[in-house]
Amino acid sequence: MRSIVITGAPQSGKTSIILGLLSRLDNSIFIDTKVDVPLLYKFFTGQETRNPFHIKAPVRNFMVCVGCQLCLKRCPFGAIYEEDLWIDPLECECCGLCVQQCAQKALQMVNMQIGEWIKLEKESKILLYGKLMPGATGEGLLVEELYNQATALSKDLAIIETYGVGEIAARMLSKASDVILVLDPFTNEEVIDRINNFCDTSKKYLLLNKKGMDIDKEKLLVQKAEANGFKLLSALPYQEDLKVLSEQAICNNEMFNKAVNSLVQEL
Ligand code: SF4
Ligand code: SF4
Numbered sequence: 001m002r003s004i005v006i007t008g009a010p011q012s013g014k015t016s017i018i019l020g021l022l023s024r025l026d027n028s029i030f031i032d033t034k035v036d037v038p039l040l041y042k043f044f045t046g047q048e049t050r051n052p053f054h055i056k057a058p059v060r061n062f063m064v065c066v067g068c069q070l071c072l073k074r075c076p077f078g079a080i081y082e083e084d085l086w087i088d089p090l091e092c093e094c095c096g097l098c099v100q101q102c103a104q105k106a107l108q109m110v111n112m113q114i115g116e117w118i119k120l121e122k123e124s125k126i127l128l129y130g131k132l133m134p135g136a137t138g139e140g141l142l143v144e145e146l147y148n149q150a151t152a153l154s155k156d157l158a159i160i161e162t163y164g165v166g167e168i169a170a171r172m173l174s175k176a177s178d179v180i181l182v183l184d185p186f187t188n189e190e191v192i193d194r195i196n197n198f199c200d201t202s203k204k205y206l207l208l209n210k211k212g213m214d215i216d217k218e219k220l221l222v223q224k225a226e227a228n229g230f231k232l233l234s235a236l237p238y239q240e241d242l243k244v245l246s247e248q249a250i251c252n253n254e255m256f257n258k259a260v261n262s263l264v265q266e267l
Contacts, residue, residue, distance in 0.1 A: 001029075001150065001151055001154070001155060001157065001158055002065065002156065002157050002158070002177040002178065003147075003158045003160060003172070003175050003176050003177050003178075003179065004007065004157060004158065004159050004160065004162065004176065004177040004178040004179075004180065004267060005160045005172050005173055005175075005178070005179050005180070005199075006018065006159065006161050006162070006163055006170050006179075006180040007008075007161075007162045007163070007164065007165065007173070007179070007180070007181060007182070007191075007195070008164075008181055008182030008183065008184065008187065008209075009164065009165075009184055009186035009187055010163060010186075011184075011239065011243075012183075012186070012187070012209050012239075013182050013184070013207070013209045013239065013242040014161055014163075014182050015039060015040065015043075015161070015246050016134055016236075016242040016243075016245045016246045016256065017180070017182065017236075017259075017260060017263070018030060018040060018159060018161055019043055019206065019245070019246060020256065020259075020260035020263075021159055021260065021263070021264065022043075022125065023107065024249050024260065024261075024264050025125075025157060025159070025162070025264065025267075026123075026124045026125065027125075027155050027156045027157070028156060028157040028158070028159060028160070029125075029126045029128060029150045029153060029155045029157070029158045030044070030125070030126070030127045030128070030158075030159045030160075030161070031107040031127075031128050031129070031146050031147065031150055031158055031159070031160045032066040032127065032128070032161055033062070033141060033143045033146070033160060033161060033162050033163070033168050033169075033172060034129075034161070034163060035115065035129070035130040035131060035132055035139050035141065035142050036132065036179070038076075038129040038130070038131065039255055040127055040129060040161065041118070041120060041127060041129050041136040043246070044120050044122070044127045045120070045121030045122065046120040046121045046125070046126075046127065047120070047121045047122070048118060048119070048120050049118070049119040049121070050116055050117075050118050051116060051117050052113050052116050052120070053113065053114060053115045053116050053130065053142055053145055054112060054114070054117075055094050055111075055112055055114055055138055055141055056094055056096070056109040056110065056111055056112075057087075057089070057092060057094050057106070057109065057110060057138075057263070058087055058092065058094070058096070058098055058099055058107050058109055058110075059107070059108055059109075059110045060087065060106055060107050061106050061107075061108070062086065062106075064104050064105065064106040065085065065102075065104060065106035065107075066104055066106075068104075069082070069085070070101050070103075071085070071098035071099075071101050071102050071103065071107060072085065072098075073101075073102040074097050074098055074100075075097065075098050076095065076097065076214065077091050077092065077093050077095070078091060079091035080090040080098065083156070089137040089138065090137050093141075094109075094141065096109050097174070100118050100260075102128070112133060113133070114133055114136040114137075114138045114141075114142070114154070114206075115130055115131050115132040115133050115136055115138070115142050116131055117129070117130040117142065117145055117146055117149060117214070118130065118131070119149070124155075124209045126150075126153060126155065128146045128149055128150055129146070130142045130143070130145070130146055136171070139167075139168060140167055140168060140171055142259065143168050143171060143172070144147045144171065147160075147171075147172070147175065157267070158174075160172050161183070164191070165194040165195060165198070170194075170198045171197055173195060173198035173199040174198055174199060176199045176201055177201055178201060178203040178204070178266075178267060179195060179199060179201060179203070179204045179205070180204075180205045180206075180207065180263065181195065181204070181205070181206055181207070181225065181230060182207050182208075182209060183206055183207065183208050183209065183218075183221055183222070183225065184208075184209040184210075184211065184212075184213065184239070185212045185213045185214065185217065187221060189221065189224055190221070192221075192224050192225050192228050192230070193228075195228075196228050196229075198239050202229055203266075204225075204228075204229050204230040204231065205230065205231050205233050205263060205266055206222070206225050206226075206230040206231065206232045206233060207233055207234060207235075207236055207259055207263065208222070208232070208234070208235045208236060209235075209236045209238070209239060209242070210233050210235055210236075210238070211214050211238040211239040211240070212239075231266070233259065233263055233266065234258055234259035234262045235255065235259065235264075236255065236256060236259050237253050237255045237256050241253060241256070242256070
């Protein structure tokens with residue numbers, strides 16, 4: 001399965017592009033990594049399967065813990081605080097090494113449901129997305145689960161929508177065979193560096209959303225992206241048009257079709 005990651009600033013036009021690809025690519029999986037507020041499912045009808053998502057996370061029994069700090073020293077992710085030995089759920093990767101380290105058996109891995117992952121299937125196309133339970137952390141683990149489920153489904157392509165270049169995008173970029181960056185006025189140069197740090201593919205494409213783009217900034221960004229191996233494909237219609245396209249999920253816009261068709265040809 002080839003993993004194609006599409007990223008860019010919020011509202012840059014990624015969703016419209018995904019919808020354009022959805023109507024053109026068969027035998028494909030689409031992954032929405034926005035597990036706090038998933039969006040793509042609103043445009044995709046199909047047979048739905050819902051599955052609970054569990055993680056095994058470390059829980060400490062403070063009645064047994066003697067405060068030796070061996071667990072803290074063993075944690076490769078720095079997830080345990082020195083002051084009170086609190087395990088930060090945002091940092092913990094649930095690797096279980098702290099549990100193995102504790103001779104007192106004060107730590108245990110406990111099974112917890114933190115959300116669900118959902119599969120929508122229509123003909124040869126599948127959409128995967130997830131939802132966390134209120135107050136739950138573990139966004140990265142849920143997105144990894146979506147990716148693992150996708151790899152088990154034996155499709156040709158996975159189109160993965162990510163947002164910016166934060167932790168979730170970094171996880172997906174590290175698996176990417178192709179990257180599509182939607183460049184808009186809110187993109188900064190750092191994004192291009194970070195994409196290059198996280199993935200080493202040579203298949204990198206650039207789509208431009210010029211709405212409100214200063215011509216000098218556009219020149220600077222495009223030059224930098226091209227110097228870093230991105231191939232400039234095409235300009236998109238302006239953001240307002242893209243919003244309407246998203247809402248209708250149907251596209252008769254010539255400029256948009258040209259951009260998406262040029263992308264499909266590359267993929
Ligand atoms: S290794 Fe065990 S006993 Fe030592 S601080 Fe950690 S939980 Fe407590
Ligand atoms: S499970 Fe792994 S990541 Fe989480 S606190 Fe223990 S050692 Fe650190």
